[in-house]
Amino acid sequence: MTQVGNEPTLQAGEYCQTIYYLNTSTGTFQGLVTASPMFRTSHGATVGMSSTEAAGLEGQPAHYGCRRAIGPILGPDLRMYLDVGPNLTDSVTDIAVETLSNDVGVLFC
Numbered sequence: 001m002t003q004v005g006n007e008p009t010l011q012a013g014e015y016c017q018t019i020y021y022l023n024t025s026t027g028t029f030q031g032l033v034t035a036s037p038m039f040r041t042s043h044g045a046t047v048g049m050s051s052t053e054a055a056g057l058e059g060q061p062a063h064y065g066c067r068r069a070i071g072p073i074l075g076p077d078l079r080m081y082l083d084v085g086p087n088l089t090d091s092v093t094d095i096a097v098e099t100l101s102n103d104v105g106v107l108f109c
Contacts (some may be wrong), residue, residue, distance in 0.1 A: 021104045031098035031106035039095055041073065041080070049091050054092050063090040066109030077101050080102040 017036035018032060040046040045054035051062045054066035055070050062070045062084050070092070080097045084090050098106040 029059045030102040030104045
């Protein structure tokens with residue numbers, strides 16, 4: 001996943017678009033959840049994109065299961081879902097990513 005540009009600075013009380021999970025003991029990334037369109041997958045899918053377009057880019061359909069999502073999209077030591085909703089034909093609402101070796105429950109259902 002790539003961040004495109006910089007997110008604007010938020011004032012107190014505003015909604016946070018991206019939440020990072022870091023292991024403070026090791027200083028390593030464990031996961032993130034973002035509703036920001038400033039992030040995209042390696043295939044170009046992003047928040048706000050139609051689920052049909054995102055599913056085409058990722059090569060797999062949106063489905064009901066533990067979550068309404070496109071995925072799991074697997075990479076070296078990570079799992080990612082593009083959540084859609086509330087219907088499978090709606091747009092991507094957020095991107096959730098978690099490392100496989102440092103599971104923190106971001107993708108827990």
